[in-house]
Amino acid sequence: MPLIEAHGLTKQFRQAVKEPGLVGSLKHFFTRQYKDKLAVDHIDLSVEAGESVAYLGPNGAGKSTTIKMLTGILVPTSGSLIVDGLVPHEKRQQNARKMGVVFGQRTQLWWDIPVIESFNLARDMYEIPAARYKANLAEFTELLGLAEFMNIPAGKVSLGQRMRADLCMALLHEPKLLYLDEPTIGLDIAVKDSIRKFIHRLVEERGTTVMLTTHDLGDIEDICNRIVIIDSGKIIHDGGLADLKDNYARDRVIHFQLARPPASMEPICAGLPACDLHADGLSLSVRFDRFEFAAGEIAAAVMPHVEVIDFRIDEPEVEDLIRRVYLGQLSLAAPEPTADTPESAVAAEA
Amino acid sequence: MRGLNKYFSIAKASLEVIFVYRAGFAFNMIGTVFYVVAMFYLWQTIFLGKPGALGGFTWPEMKAYLIVAFILNSTMTWFDEWTMGSDIREGRVATDLARPIDFQLKRFAEAIGPVPFELVSALGIGAVVAVVFGGIALPADPVHLALFIVSAALATLLKFAIIYCVSMVAFWTTGMEGVQNARMAVQNIFSGALIPLVFFPEWLRGFASVLPFQGMISTPALTYLGAMDGPTTAFMIGTQAVWVVGLMLFGRLLWRSAIKAVTINGG
Numbered sequence: 267m268p269l270i271e272a273h274g275l276t277k278q279f280r281q282a283v284k285e286p287g288l289v290g291s292l293k294h295f296f297t298r299q300y301k302d303k304l305a306v307d308h309i310d311l312s313v314e315a316g317e318s319v320a321y322l323g324p325n326g327a328g329k330s331t332t333i334k335m336l337t338g339i340l341v342p343t344s345g346s347l348i349v350d351g352l353v354p355h356e357k358r359q360q361n362a363r364k365m366g367v368v369f370g371q372r373t374q375l376w377w378d379i380p381v382i383e384s385f386n387l388a389r390d391m392y393e394i395p396a397a398r399y400k401a402n403l404a405e406f407t408e409l410l411g412l413a414e415f416m417n418i419p420a421g422k423v424s425l426g427q428r429m430r431a432d433l434c435m436a437l438l439h440e441p442k443l444l445y446l447d448e449p450t451i452g453l454d455i456a457v458k459d460s461i462r463k464f465i466h467r468l469v470e471e472r473g474t475t476v477m478l479t480t481h482d483l484g485d486i487e488d489i490c491n492r493i494v495i496i497d498s499g500k501i502i503h504d505g506g507l508a509d510l511k512d513n514y515a516r517d518r519v520i521h522f523q524l525a526r527p528p529a530s531m532e533p534i535c536a537g538l539p540a541c542d543l544h545a546d547g548l549s550l551s552v553r554f555d556r557f558e559f560a561a562g563e564i565a566a567a568v569m570p571h572v573e574v575i576d577f578r579i580d581e582p583e584v585e586d587l588i589r590r591v592y593l594g595q596l597s598l599a600a601p602e603p604t605a606d607t608p609e610s611a612v613a614a615e616a
Numbered sequence: 617m618r619g620l621n622k623y624f625s626i627a628k629a630s631l632e633v634i635f636v637y638r639a640g641f642a643f644n645m646i647g648t649v650f651y652v653v654a655m656f657y658l659w660q661t662i663f664l665g666k667p668g669a670l671g672g673f674t675w676p677e678m679k680a681y682l683i684v685a686f687i688l689n690s691t692m693t694w695f696d697e698w699t700m701g702s703d704i705r706e707g708r709v710a711t712d713l714a715r716p717i718d719f720q721l722k723r724f725a726e727a728i729g730p731v732p733f734e735l736v737s738a739l740g741i742g743a744v745v746a747v748v749f750g751g752i753a754l755p756a757d758p759v760h761l762a763l764f765i766v767s768a769a770l771a772t773l774l775k776f777a778i779i780y781c782v783s784m785v786a787f788w789t790t791g792m793e794g795v796q797n798a799r800m801a802v803q804n805i806f807s808g809a810l811i812p813l814v815f816f817p818e819w820l821r822g823f824a825s826v827l828p829f830q831g832m833i834s835t836p837a838l839t840y841l842g843a844m845d846g847p848t849t850a851f852m853i854g855t856q857a858v859w860v861v862g863l864m865l866f867g868r869l870l871w872r873s874a875i876k877a878v879t880i881n882g883g
Contacts, residue, residue: 341876359716367714374711378633391717402748484837615747 267351268481269443269475270313270336270508274345277306277331277499300543305331308345315442318469318476320490324592328499329479333445336477337367342482350442363392368435370448373428374435381431382416385438387493392439395417399438426457433461438470444468446478450485462488502591515587516557519580520564522550525573539566622717623725630729633729634694638667641737644693648740652686656749671814677841678812683742684837685809688768690738692775695727697796700779701786709875719875720780720868727776753841760842763849767836770856774831777863778803784867808834828863831856 283299306328313319323329327599334340335347338354338361347354354361368374373407375384389399407413410430415423419433429449436444446465450458468474478489486493486507493510495503503510528534531545541564542553550572561579568574634641659682663675673681700723703709712719746752746858755761782799786792804810813834814822824830835852838844844852 334710337714339710362714362716365714367713372708372711374714376629376633378636382634383629387622387625387629390622391715393622423827495859585796 268312269315269317269350270311270477271348272309272311272345274308274310275306275332275335275342275347276304276308277328277335277340279303279305279331300552304499306335306496309496309499309501311494311501311504313475315475316469316473317492318465318490319478320493321477321479321496322486322493322588323479323496327496329496330447332496333367333447333477333479337365337445338362341426352369363439364441365443365445366439366441367445368429368432368436368447368449370429370446371453373420373432375428375431377421378419380417381412381420381423384420384431384435388435388438394439398440402438402440403434406437409467410434410460423536426453426565429457429461431452433464436476440472442475444474444476446476448479448480448482449478450480450482458482458484465489495588497591505534510587512557515592517553518556518557518561519553520561520579521580522552522568522572523576524548524550524573525575528572534568534571537571538564569588620778621852621874623721626717626722626725627729630694630726631733634730634733636715641771645690645737645741648686648690648738649745652682652742654747655682655686658744666764671743671812672843673812673814676751679746679749680754680841681812681837683746683752684764684768684840685833686745687735687738687742688771688833688836689743689809691731691734691772692727692779693734694730695723695776697779697786697799698792701792701795705785705790705792711758713875718757719871720864723780724761724776727779728772755840756842760840764836764840767831767839767853767856769827770853770860771836773860774828774856774863777860777867778828780867781863781870784870784874787878803829803832806830807832808837812837824828828859831859 272471279302280299281302281303283301285293309328309332311332321329321332329339335342336349336354338356338358341355349361350364352361375381376387384401388394389396391519394402407416410433412427412431412434415427415431420428423431433449441568444465450461453461462485465476466476469476469489476489478485480486491506492505493505493507494501503514505513525548528545528550531543534550535543538552538554540555540558544551544553550568565574565577656679659678660675663670663678668674670678709719712722755764778799782795783792785795789795806813806824806827807830808824808830813821813830816824824834831852835856839849839853
């Protein structure tokens with residue numbers, strides 16, 4: 267049985283509508299008007315134990331709302347949701363015992379007292395047996411390098427230190443499920459790296475199920491084996507990272523560096539009918555579907571007509587792909603049309 | 617009892633925070649000392665004009681009343697609508713909801729944590745002020761003292777319950793400072809903190825007697841002085857207890873429906 271099972275999960279918010287200015291405020295005071303907003307729109311999601319899922323989407327897509335329903339903070343408007351056998355909002359405290367949450371933008375540590383005291387508080391709140399607490403604390407302290415600021419109040423440590431301490435706090439009770447809401451936001455590369463390694467290890471060694479929202483694609487590549495993309499409250503992609511690349515990032519680009527400008531493009535174009543060619547002075551680039559052609563075939567078609575000094579191949583970038591989804595240039599719901607938009611061609615050449 | 621262990625830890629952590637802000641705490645205390653001294657001089661002047669008892673109080677009894685009021689006002693000062701309101705408005709309560717804890721009990725633990733320290737400080741200062749002003753009336757009977765301790769404890773619970781309920785206004789408004797000031801103004805008048813309720817005109821006294829605020833100062837202070845007869849004392853302390861239980865439950869209900877509105881309809 268899946269650890270998380272959602273069917274038709276929907277969350278509708280009621281937003282107050284107010285016209286601008288004093289008149290608007292007055293009007294609002296007497297005749298309140300509301301507009302319904304579908305934050306999460308009938309999503310189906312099933313997560314097995316041990317999976318690490320990247321939950322992506324542009325700002326306002328419904329990521330946080332979903333996470334809040336999973337954690338039992340928000341009550342769904344409709345649909346069903348079962349997390350490890352419980353309906354989260356009905357059994358909020360029981361659900362909370364089995365999960366850990368880290369909000370990148372908000373600390374769970376007690377601001378004014380030393381970090382270690384927050385950990386001790388977690389021990390009592392989650393009723394962690396003394397021996398397990400000690401062992402976990404020792405392990406996380408070492409892996410996350412917490413020793414140097416253990417006795418400093420959370421309000422006085424750096425953001426990177428705080429995030430590491432927050433991770434530790436969320437994991438001391440060995441939750442089955444870990445929700446990470448933008449865990450690497452604002453962190454430097456070294457700290458990002460150590461946090462990713464730590465979470466990766468957690469997934470590998472403890473079998474913790476991780477659900478992660480992020481805008482940082484490095485997080486995904488290092489941690490997740492599955493990507494779910496939500497946009498305007500609807501899930502528009504659910505699959506592995508490789509699937510995403512295979513299905514939507516089919517284009518590769520070969521850039522040739524030429525000895526002299528080609529005399530004519532005609533014969534080259536004729537040899538590569540399904541490809542997209544760009545010539546600019548001494549450079550020639552060919553965009554092709556990597557399932558239709560091998561890079562060698564492209565080279566073989568180009569070489570007889572020009573003198574090639576050098577070449578390189580651009581692999582499809584997930585980052586570019588997701589960016590295009592966010593910008594609405596690429597619809598994942600339907601298969602991507604073969605014709606390229608000018609923007610993506612520019613991006614690929616940049 | 618094991619389940620309560622976590623709340624004990626929260627209370628302990630909350631007490632620690634007060635030591636972090638010891639300067640703020642000290643200034644707060646100094647402020648209330650000035651206030652209590654001013655009250656002493658004010659009432660001294662009133663009593664000088666009218667020798668003997670006034671409204672049933674002798675001057676030493678009035679001094680005792682003021683000291684008791686001072687001590688009760690000095691506890692649970694770190695829990696207020698403003699703090700809880702900003703936690704609600706800025707969504708920090710989400711963090712609490714993601715934990716296996718009861719929201720009201722957690723808040724109570726946070727509020728009660730610093731109380732022992734506040735109490736010791738207030739007792740010390742109160743003793744000094746009492747000595748400087750020539751001593752205060754002591755409870756005539758140890759039974760009064762025992763009942764006073766019960767009543768004072770109820771007064772502290774009542775303070776929590778009232779502030780907790782009032783804080784829920786944060787779900788509907790952003791002006792928590794005004795709400796807090798309004799609550800304090802009403803409380804200062806109807807608790808008997810400024811003027812003992814006996815000095816009120818009949819109709820106002822009647823109004824005060826149906827409000828919960830008298831249980832915050834008046835009831836414990838009068839119990840300390842033994843100013844009420846046995847049955848009245850029992851009735852007044854019983855009233856305090858009823859208000860505590862009622863407002864605690866009402867607070868839970870408010871929280872439940874408010875959080876439901878937020879989590880169902882959105883903020």
